[in-house]
Amino acid sequence: MSADYKDTILLPRTDFPMRGDLVKREPERLARWESESLYERIIARRRKQDAPKFVLHDGPPFANGDVHMGTALNKVLKDLVVKSKTMAGHEVPFIPGWDCHGLPIEFKVVQQTQGLEPAEIRRRSTEFAEKFIEIQRGSFKRLGVFGDWENPYLTMDPAYEAEVVRVFAKLVEDGVVYQSKKPVQWSYGAHTALAEAEVEYQDKISPSIFVKFALTPMAASKLGIGNASIAIWTTTPWTLPANLAVAVHPEFTYVVGQFDGNGRKEILVVVRELVDELCEKTGMRLVTTLKELKGRELENLEARHPFLDRPSKIILGNFVTTETGTGAVHIAPGHGADDYAVGRQYDLGVLSPVDDDGNFTDECGVPDLVGKHVFESNERVIEILTEKGVLLAREDYHHSYPHCWRSKTPIIFRAVEQFFISIDTLRDTALAEIGKTEWLPSWGRNRIHGTVEARPDWCISRQRTWGVPLPVFFKDGQAVLCADTARKVADLVEKEGTNVWFELSDEEMCERLGLEKGLTKCRDTLDVWIDSGCSHVAVLEKHPQLDAPADLYLEATDQHRGWFQSSLMMSVAWRGCAPYKSVLTHGFVVDKDKKKLSKSEAEKSGKPIDAAHFYNKYGSDIVRLWVSSVDWQNEVPFGEDLFKQVAEPYRRLRNTLRILLGNLEGFDPGDDRVAASHMPALDKWILERLHDVVGECRKAYERYEFRKVFNELNQFCATDLSAVYIDATKDRMYCDAAKSVRRRATQTAMYDIFSSLTRLLAPILAFTADEAWEFAPFTEGSVHEQDFPEPDPAFAGGEATKKIARLLEIRHDVQQAIEERVKAKAFKKNNEASVKLVVKEGEPAYDLLNDETFAKEFFIVAGFEVTVGGEFSVKVEKADHGMCPRCRRYEPLVDEVCERCAGVVARA
Structure with a gap:
């Protein structure tokens, strides 16, 4: 091409870089955002x-x-x-x-x-x-x-x-807070009680054992059977020193049977459904069923503790199952939530002979175990059971067991004096509010409803130092729960911070708060979930820009x-x-x-x-x-491999913005805009597609469906823009006269596409969209200060979309025919092809196919002829024309160039 012709070509121009160079450019843009x-x-x-x-x-x-x-x-x-x-x-x-x-x-x-x-x-x-x-x-x-x-x-x-302390004061005022000695999830590794959310589950192997509890003579006589024992199963042998009862289900049927085998004869009480399992584990067999009875008939009978000199009462518990074990559960109220609850019903008391380190105390009643860690004591407990002749069987049990999320040590359920929030006073309202809340995804409603419905009282005290102090005083060893005192503490904390609670002596704190002498401060802190759980008060209610809920x-x-x-x-x-x-x-x-x-x-x-x-x-x-x-x-x-795949759509999106910017060189949206009524079909089509994309993306953003936004924009850029529109309009953009209606129509469309696409991408590609917006000559400020585009009602009909969709089907067939001729070496490129198309009567896109100028542009060919016939067919030959040295299209030449180019050059 001669230099003169090259100078008349309107090539895309923009300073928007092809390469993102994000690692370098993003910090620069971030600094500007902050400075501005x-x-x-x-x-x-x-x-x-x-x-x-x-x-x-x-x-x-x-x-x-x-x-x-x-x-x-x-x-x-x-x-x-x-x-x-x-x-x-x-x-x-x-x-x-x-x-x-x-x-x-x-x-x-x-x-x-x-x-x-x-x-x-x-x-x-x-x-x-x-x-x-x-x-x-x-x-x-x-x-x-x-x-x-x-x-x-x-x-x-x-x-x-x-504010956290003030919320606590209201809880006290409403009678929701209480102190009690009950089992909590205790981390001996971190020396504190744990909330459920601070517990993680890991696989653990525990010794599971079957143990017989001999019925007292009086209990046996009431059953009419002498020397009977009730069999229990447990995976925590170390809790047996704290056993106070055995629980059975009131409605289950229990077998009193003669079991023989493995060198022993026993009369055992076992739930009917688990007799076979007991036989399998112990190596014994059921010889004779002496009696069957409902669990409720065993209530208040007594057995003997297997190795300590005290009774173990038989009680009823609906939590007993027939999934595994024996249908009888060993109850240690100091070491389990269900155990504690049923223990209170039967006034069993609470025994928890374990210290903060997880070691047995004197209360365990077994001198060999005192000072020994509970998990290290399992084997000794099993030895004692064997020595007493009460161990029926043992095996390793693989299960998921709760661990402290911080120390990674297994937790123990241990009764200690703690402060609690009564969940029952809040539960009904909380469940009702869950029903009023929108949960995304919808299954979230059932998940939180289930956890709240089954949640026990909330242990809110922590034996830690770093946190909001539990604003409670003790008098003669008894907790004094007082809302007014807590509010005084809150006022002091607001002025001096919570360190004051730990730095002042008991006497100094009482003096500062105007309390009677002799009170001592609680040394615990509040559960950290109380801290963050009060943010709706401390932040939403207190920040002037925010609201609650x-x-x-x-x-x-x-x-x-x-x-x-x-x-x-x-x-x-x-x-x-x-x-x-x-x-x-x-x-x-x-x-x-x-x-x-x-x-x-x-x-x-x-x-x-x-x-x-x-x-x-x-x-x-x-x-x-x-x-x-x-x-x-x-x-x-x-994973890094998955992450690298995202780079490809990024390059596509960035390159699309760059092409659009380059083609908008010299376009003045105020003077050069072409009305919708004057738009050529291809431009109408792309703006109809834009109308749909804008509408779908706005709905997706509204529903937080960001993946749909990504897919819509990626698909629009890859399929509609790059593969069709930009490719098909390249000739008019490069070679038509700068102010031709056809070229300005495309620039109008590209202007709307760039403006819409950049704004729709802005939440996702925060840096790149802002950078592209800055390079557009017709924009102001940051893209993040703009509104989303609105769907243009002028392009809501979809008429052009239907026709172009049909043309894309035809283009597929035309392209196949062209590729066959290229393979046959009839010519080398699409733009050398001359196409003769036969379509059926009533072809919906006939008017566009019959527009030779449009058809040659859309199919990127040298010649195009359509006729109506019986069957659809495509015939392709090499065009007879020479190549225009300016636009490189194969067209009839006028004084060296094609007619279109001649007119453009003459007016240049």
Whole structure:
């Protein structure tokens, strides 16, 4: 091509880079957002518009580690909500927060240095939390998450802590708090009681044993059978020193039988359904059934403890099953929730001869066991049972057993004096509020309903130092629960922080609060789930930009038994309703084998899961695109190989924005816009498609279906734009006159597409969309200050879409015919082909096929002729024309170039 012709070609021009270079450019853009106070500008704009408010309340992550991909998934999902709701016309203030107290931090601090005083533990814990708040804040900001990062809420702030204490005061005032000695999940590794959410389950092998409890002579005579024993089965031999009873089900049928074998003869009481299992485990056989009776007939009979000199009462319990064992359950009220509850019904008392370290105390009644750890005592207990001749069988039992999530040690159920919230006083209202809340996905409703329905009373005291103090005093060893005193403590904490509770002596504290002398402070702290569960009071009610209840809570699925539930209970106690209108739960990030990704496992495997690794290697927009591409309702598979796959759609989306920008060179939307009525068919079609895409994406954002947004935009760019529209209009964009109606129509369409596409992508590709918006000559401000596009009613009909859909079917057949001729070496390229098409009568796209100019452009061929005939057929030959040196199309030439190019060159 001569230089003169080259200069007349309107090639795309834009400074928007082809390569994202995200790792370098994103921090620069982030710094600009901060220097220009972009988040504050967005909020101010919506407030000025009196926009409706939407409150997403941030569930606080623990300030105890780097941001891993699970946390990144959560925070980016929240940001997709914030940005999409903002661009949908809402004011969406986002106040991020951190959970700063509790075992995770204190455990690490104490691990590093033993023997610290409480004040020093708290000082170091504060520093530890502050360190990771800064690290996590930096990661969240680097991920492009918008929020009031300079004013987050921290559960260790005095103002926050004071509100927690005030909520506690109301609980006391309403009579919901009480003290009792009852079994709790005790971590001997961390020396504290644990909440259910602080427990994780691991596989464990325990010794399971079958033991006989001989009936007393009086009990045997009442049954009319001498020397009978009731058989029990347990997987916790160490709890037998605390046995006070044996439970049977009132409605089950029990066999009193003569069992022989394995060198022994026994008369045993066993539930009928498990006789065969007992025989299999013990090597005995049932010789004779002496009697059958209902469990209720055994009530209040007595057996003898198998190795201690005391009776064991037979009682009734509906929790007894016939799944395994013997149908008779050994009851130790000091070591189990069901045991404790049924023990209270029968006034058995509570025996829990175990200390904070998990070692037996003198109360166990067996000198050999005193000072020995309970799990190490199983074998000695079995030896004693063997010596006494009461062990019927033993075997190893593989089961899932609760462990402390921090110390990783198995827990023990142990009765200790603790403070509790009575769940029964809150349960009915909580269940009703669950029914009023929207749960996304819908199965979340059943999950939390089930956990609340079955939840026991809440143990809220922790034997720890780093947390909000339990504001209770003791007088002569008895707890004094007083709401007014707790409120005085709250006022003091608001001024001086909770350290004051640990730093002042009992006498000084009483003096500061105006209390009588002689009272002593409780040394416990409140369960950390009370802390975060009060955020709806300490944050939503107290922050001027927020409201309670929140429109949305969004966390991982484990929070049905964690933050969702603790917040619900505290809100019901505080204001009588749920703290949220909707709750969205997402799945865990898992590896390719569907195993939950944890930091410890990642360290073992050498596979990074820290978000920083990925945004420093690929860029934050790739992380965000990954989040948008996953199905958050289920487990989210993750791995570096899977992550790399996201780079391809990113390149496609970025390249589409670049092509659109390049083709908009010289376009003035004010002067050059072409009306819908003057649009050529192909441009009408792409704008009809845009109309549908905009509508679908807006509905998907509204329903938090970010994956659908990703798929809609990716498909639109890959199929409609790249594969059809941009390819088909390339000739007119390069070679038509700059101000031709046809070219300006395409620029009008591309302008609308770019403007809509960039705004729809903005919540997902936060950095790239803003960068592209900045390179457009006709835009102002940041893309994040814009509204989502509205579907254009002028292109709602879909008439062009139906015709183009038919033409795409025909194009497939035409292309196949062309490729066959290329293989036959009749010519080399599409644009050398001359096509003769025969279509049936009534062909819906006939008018467009009969428009030779349109058809040659759409099929990218040199000639096109259509006739109506009997059967559809395609015939392809090489065009007779020469190639125009300007546009490289095969057309009749006029003075060296084609007629179209001649006219353009003449006017240039």
